[in-house]
Amino acid sequence: MASRSDENGRERIVQANPPDDGAETGAGGRSLEDQALEIAAQNRSSVESESRMSQDLRPREFREYVGQKPVVDSISIAVMASRQRGDTLDHALFHGPPGLGKTTIAHIIARELDSQLIHTSGPALERPADVVGLLSNLKAGDVLFIDEIHRLSHAVEEYLYSAMEDFRVDFMTGSGAFAKSINLPLQPFTLIGSTTRAGMLSAPLRERFGLAYHLDFYSTEELAQVVTRSSGILKVEIDKDGALEIAKRSRGTPRISNRLLRRVRDFSEVRHDGRVNQSIASVALEIEGVDSLGLDRLDRLYLTTLSKNYNGGPAGIQALAATINEDQQTLEDVVEPFLLKIGFIVRTPQGRRTTLEGFEHLGLPPRLNGPAGQGTLL
Numbered sequence: 001m002a003s004r005s006d007e008n009g010r011e012r013i014v015q016a017n018p019p020d021d022g023a024e025t026g027a028g029g030r031s032l033e034d035q036a037l038e039i040a041a042q043n044r045s046s047v048e049s050e051s052r053m054s055q056d057l058r059p060r061e062f063r064e065y066v067g068q069k070p071v072v073d074s075i076s077i078a079v080m081a082s083r084q085r086g087d088t089l090d091h092a093l094f095h096g097p098p099g100l101g102k103t104t105i106a107h108i109i110a111r112e113l114d115s116q117l118i119h120t121s122g123p124a125l126e127r128p129a130d131v132v133g134l135l136s137n138l139k140a141g142d143v144l145f146i147d148e149i150h151r152l153s154h155a156v157e158e159y160l161y162s163a164m165e166d167f168r169v170d171f172m173t174g175s176g177a178f179a180k181s182i183n184l185p186l187q188p189f190t191l192i193g194s195t196t197r198a199g200m201l202s203a204p205l206r207e208r209f210g211l212a213y214h215l216d217f218y219s220t221e222e223l224a225q226v227v228t229r230s231s232g233i234l235k236v237e238i239d240k241d242g243a244l245e246i247a248k249r250s251r252g253t254p255r256i257s258n259r260l261l262r263r264v265r266d267f268s269e270v271r272h273d274g275r276v277n278q279s280i281a282s283v284a285l286e287i288e289g290v291d292s293l294g295l296d297r298l299d300r301l302y303l304t305t306l307s308k309n310y311n312g313g314p315a316g317i318q319a320l321a322a323t324i325n326e327d328q329q330t331l332e333d334v335v336e337p338f339l340l341k342i343g344f345i346v347r348t349p350q351g352r353r354t355t356l357e358g359f360e361h362l363g364l365p366p367r368l369n370g371p372a373g374q375g376t377l378l
């Protein structure tokens, strides 16, 4: 099991490495139970190393968590109520584009519940033994956080159904004449799922979450608060307009605000006196290839390809991904949500199209040839 952290403080437990014996039971004489126990131990130790990782800029309490007011209001009431009743919190699902604070809010919930957070991800729970091991090791009230929950395998997902609903798992051990069914009771726990793709969750899994929230992009004012808060922690001297300039170019995303703040700080330390104002922020971010609306090189490449190569569309996502030579999922998860949000593209049954505003931003004349072109004016 390994864990990594990128420069934005985003952490993720990557693939657990259970023994690759290729079979559920019997291989090498090791039962599913043995494998499950071993994996549980691996998961525990990675959780411990996870919690030692620096979480510098991550808000630790609801009152530090900027924006997303309806979500914070609702979840904090649910947390308070469950604390008062001495109950476990209902399972909760957070969905929305990357970097908007899903992992952060899961950590806050666990902290407010005084619970331990066990952090794993859909791709790490590859086999049923992985999830049985993890679940059987949970203590009462623990918060199990599954990042990228849409990437759970179907087999693993099935174990979660009874675990979430009845706090038990049923599994088979042994084979042939020695096969027996084991019904394992679990301690009551809270599952928090996070996904950028709510649509890819199966209906049975989605229905088992008592609480489900969509996180939306942040306003410029909210992001300016994020920048100001982070500047305080990083000890960067920044004025109000400097913070606003970074906020405006952050694509509605706090993770990007924090990344851009670090780049601007570097620039100011090397070329100026370390302090940040509006003009320093804007020069630094131009150098970074971030334009006045926060579009980066990949956003502009996507928009230019759709607008020039495909005459503003309609174009299918696969064709666009192939032309740009970029992963389709990255385009769908990272690039498109913001371009849709600011109205530079639209999604139609025929494919993606550039809007009038999108053409204008690129300084291109809108293509209005035929019915497809009309669609670009939506």
Ligand SMILES: Nc1ncnc2c1ncn2[C@@H]1O[C@H](COP(=O)(O)OP(=O)(O)OP(=O)(O)O)[C@@H](O)[C@H]1O
Binding pocket: 008, 009, 010, 011, 057, 058, 059, 064, 065, 066, 067, 068, 096, 097, 098, 099, 100, 101, 102, 103, 104, 105, 147, 194, 195, 196, 226, 254, 255, 256, 258
């Ligand atoms: N509401 C917020 N207030 C202040 N800072 C925030 C907020 N939300 C997120 N951040 C900052 O943005 C960073 C990224 O947030 P987080 O890791 O929670 O995003 P995420 O939604 O889990 O992203 P992903 O889908 O990529 O896992 C955090 O480390 C934190 O510093």
Ligand SMILES: [Mg+2]
Binding pocket: 102, 103, 104, 147, 194
């Ligand atoms: Mg996350």
